[in-house]
Amino acid sequence: MLTSCDPAISDVLEGETNVVEDQTNTGTTPPEPENSNVGLYLTTSNQSELFRLQTESLPLANNNSNFSISVDSDVTYQEMDGFGYTLTGGSALHLNNMGASQRADLLNELFNPEEGIGLSYLRVSIGASDLDAEPFSYDDLPVGQTEDLNLDHFSIAKDQENLTPILKEILAINPDIKILGSPWSAPSWMKTSNSTIGGSLRPQYYSVYANYFVKYIQAYQSEGITIDAITVQNEPLHDGNNPSMYMEANDMATFVKNHLGPTFAAENTQTKIIVWDHNADVTSYPISIFNDPAANQYIDGSAFHLYGGSINELSQVHDAHPDKNLYFTEQWVSSDGEFAGDLAWHTREVIIGATRNWCKNALQWNLVSNSQLEPHTPGGCTQCLGAITVDGNTVTRNVGYYIMAHASKFVRPGSVRIGSNYDADLPNVAFETPEGKIVVIVLNNSAVNKPFNILTSEESISTSLAAGAVGTYVW
Template sequence: MKKTTGLLLVSFYTLFVCGDCSKKSGNEPVLPPPPAPTNDVEMWLTKGDQSALLQKQTDILSFGTTANSFPNIDIDSTTAYQSVDGFGYTLTGSSAYLIRRMGTAESTALLNELFGANGIGVSYIRISIGASDLSPAVFSYNDIPAGQTDPTLANFSLANDTVDLIPVLKQVLQINPNIKIMGSPWSAPVWMKNNGSTIGGSLQPQYYAAYAQYFVKYIQQMQARGVPVHAVTVQNEPEHGGNNPSMVMTAAQQADFVKNHLGPAFQTAGITTKIIVWDHNCDNPNYPITIMNDAAAKAYVDGSAFHLYAGDISALSAVRAAHPDKNLYFTEQWTGANGSFNGDLVWHVKNVIIGSIRNWSRNALEWNLANDPAFGPHTPGGCSECKGAVTISGSAFSRNVSYYIIAHASKFVPTGSVRIASNLAANLPNVAFKTPSGKKVLIVLNESGTGQGFNIRYKGKWVFTSLAAGAVGTYVW
């Protein structure tokens, strides 16, 4: 009996003191769940196989300090280079023609997608002064019957551009009033040339003064129609006389025209539009250097412009080394009907977007904005394979590779951004920016044949990410 009483007392003591011993003591701290990782970096991706097209990724990218053996891309926002004017295309006469023949709702939607803040934010466009080879027809602003001349430019008229180009430009300016517009002539009026043709030939010296006034009238009359022209190049591709239209101009001729005619004419008229020389390939940097070595010409010149159908993109840096006080621009590169999406994506992002900006360009422009399904309209003898950023068929459109090439920069790097320092890791060409709002933007291409992981390292911390072979990523934080 005593044994039974002792067991009952132990049982009551245990129940009273310990309660339900299967539960945790109330004196132990309750730990909160670990915090969810924060996403520090947003990323947009385009793959060469088109399985991702400027697609925002959902992966969590968090800065940390956990070591790994992957290569680093180091970003230094305290080291700044040139300011950025913008990214975009040439709004050719044919592009405007096609856009104007879309339905009103469809064309408005397309222009908002291209130029709007909620679209891809194209911030720089080039237009032709007169016709380019991607215009529906050849024309200048002073076409008169053969054998006649008009040195006072009494017959000067923008009539051809009032049909399609100027109405589209005014729509674009409503969407983005701050867009920068560059004008480039393919040819002077035929009566000013020494061969009587829209193809090739040179400007006759006796018409240098009249041609300078041609530019003045163009800028003034565009401004009067609500279209400010930010910059002009003196001649598109001055060493290529085989296009229709086209005109040949040597460096000595261009220097003479600028210092003795165009520059003084702008000054007299109070025109502040920038004068940009060359506007041709990277294989002849001596052309713009020669012009700017002439101090009288250089005084009127803002900088020089380049294409990359020949030469190497590093030519821009060679020109800057010779004239570090003058600006650089990249104004044209075409994608063709027979090119591949993946091949063009890699080459153009590497050279046009990353390469030009790392070599001091203030802008990066692809060539044509829009074409029809037959790669037209174009002039007789004009480019029959030039693929636009979009293909327009009636009121419908589809996006081509140059849409994504430019969008990876234009959507994220607004006018007024500044290039900042970033190192080049193997097979990962890249370029970095700081935007006016203080965001950092890094564009990276994986040009290797296999997927590659790497770290984006900034202010002592890093985030790991990876790109498939041939993919491009834009990272924003």
């Protein structure tokens, strides 16, 4: 049984404490319930409990008529790569501006699985995202030069100001963390718009852009940073962001099969190629690329966001091509949101929904913002709330921190999703860790307190969650 909770993980606010109710047999002298060795980490919608290990022991399951979540470790699904966020340029800036000791403490809390919440997967932008102070690529040209076919001006110098130093400090804490790179745009001179905003990749630069990816991966490797995977284009059907680039499915297939894939093969680049990286409502995009055998051979899988469509639509991609992996790579939390609603929605749709629909990871959007929600590019997101807010050395943990902590600390890389029955009032997902532990994440999606049971082949328990509460149960 888990016996302690590092106070650095959870700042508990004043308020009513949620307790787990025992379900006891009726009778004149009820017997004392037998207790289990199951630990419960709890976050409540009123913030009285914030990812706090409950000290009251959970009773073994008793004879009752409450709904039961039946966990079956003999039914297995995908192996997990990890949970985390995007380390944007702005996130790295705020972290790098902290004092060295304060930053070290915060990074340890975020990335150490024993002493903190154990984030295990990061996404970074290839060049700028809209949460950098200004748009840039790794091959921006001096005035008067119109192309750079040999990429002689290629440089990751802007990343070396904040991003790569922070990544190195993270890797010192967790050398096995996986890093995914995603471009918001190719260099402007390669695009039909000649701008950081919109436009498509000119076909005459397909091979040059493939080499651009290789140079990026090699430049990061020279810094001691391995890029595990890349997506070909962030949100390829959204060309209004700054930066952004438009890319139809047939163009992405052509780029991958004739240029990026062969270039990776020729250079012996082991970085995975992932397509789509946009919303759940256009599953036809990645499926059409997978249907092209010449492109298919180079592609590991597809990535999704949930700004459109249903999370359950992701299983259509798995069903069409079960040999291809799925990833959930972005979902923002708005600064205008409220804790209870965001806790429930993101836990239900991202932590539970994405993993129940075959995703090997689950990532929220930006890891860090400041209280002014800066920096951002002109036209970039002005309401993107980080998982944590950092102002100087002052750190505030926001709802996105607790959403991710419920999975990242216990569902370690190599864990396998296992069978569990779903209920609209008690959405849940179950995993078996590499050490053989069972982890079950449950949301009370109703407006009332919900007693229920969790049945496993080991210890079964009776428990309850307050309305809107999230519990991670660890065997």
